[in-house]
Amino acid sequence: MEVRVFFTPSELMEEAVRGRTVVVLDVLRASTTIVAALHNGARGVIPSGSLESATELVVKLGVDDVLLCAERDVRQVEGCDLGNSPAEYVSETVKGRLLVLATTNGSGAILAARGASRVLIGGYVNVGRVIDALAREKELVLLCAGNNGGFALEDAACAGFLLRRYVEDTGHEVLPLNDGAWVALELGKRATRSPLRLLRRSAHGRYLDGEGFGDDLALCAAVDSWPVLPVLRDYIIVPSE
Numbered sequence: 051m052e053v054r055v056f057f058t059p060s061e062l063m064e065e066a067v068r069g070r071t072v073v074v075l076d077v078l079r080a081s082t083t084i085v086a087a088l089h090n091g092a093r094g095v096i097p098s099g100s101l102e103s104a105t106e107l108v109v110k111l112g113v114d115d116v117l118l119c120a121e122r123d124v125r126q127v128e129g130c131d132l133g134n135s136p137a138e139y140v141s142e143t144v145k146g147r148l149l150v151l152a153t154t155n156g157s158g159a160i161l162a163a164r165g166a167s168r169v170l171i172g173g174y175v176n177v178g179r180v181i182d183a184l185a186r187e188k189e190l191v192l193l194c195a196g197n198n199g200g201f202a203l204e205d206a207a208c209a210g211f212l213l214r215r216y217v218e219d220t221g222h223e224v225l226p227l228n229d230g231a232w233v234a235l236e237l238g239k240r241a242t243r244s245p246l247r248l249l250r251r252s253a254h255g256r257y258l259d260g261e262g263f264g265d266d267l268a269l270c271a272a273v274d275s276w277p278v279l280p281v282l283r284d285y286i287i288v289p290s291e
């Protein structure tokens with residue numbers, strides 16, 4: 051399988067995604083949160099590029115079972131129902147509900163991949179499901195959400211972890227690779243030793259810890275803990291059957 055890894059959404063050219071499957075990774079924390087939400091019974095998650103458009107959409111939908119979920123600078127935005135901590139997305143809160151999600155990097159990265167033939171959302175928590183879904187793939191793009199337009203160690207290392215596990219599980223090769231994929235594979239060696247240790251060392255992991263979200267790191271590092279495969283259908287992320 052040919053693999054290209056992009057470390058930020060701004061690197062993603064439309065021609066790179068057309069006709070391909072894209073897996074979006076925002077390990078800390080949007081992609082992990084989306085997996086948690088769907089695993090715990092949310093009907094779907096609508097990614098939104100801004101707080102304003104998320105709020106407008108919730109007003110327009112105007113139904114009781116919609117939750118406005120938004121994060122800025124890792125905190126829940128005032129007036130919203132939920133923030134971006136996967137720990138909040140328990141079944142008592144999200145089951146049967148539709149979520150509109152606006153986060154600093156992750157929701158925008160998902161929207162950036164919309165031109166792909168298939169958009170999947172991945173993290174450590176569902177890596178096995180993602181790999182199963184790639185069984186017949188010939189060309190793959192891994193899109194890291196990054197952090198405020200820059201490189202994020204946790205996403206790049208998770209991309210490498212996923213590729214290493216893909217090779218191990220399927221026996222298939224990952225070649226040819228773009229330069230990003232080579233770097234990701236190297237970082238993936240460290241992630242394979244301990245995803246949690248890597249998350250704790252990453253700049254965003256340390257920031258989350260300092261802001262009181264340290265417990266989220268273990269949730270985000272738990273390999274295959276929530277085996278659900280989120281897939282973007284038109285404008286809404288739903289669990290694949």
Ligand code: MLT
Binds near residue numbers: 079
């Ligand atoms: C994002 O989308 O920027 C992140 O998931 C930030 C966070 O840790 O909440």
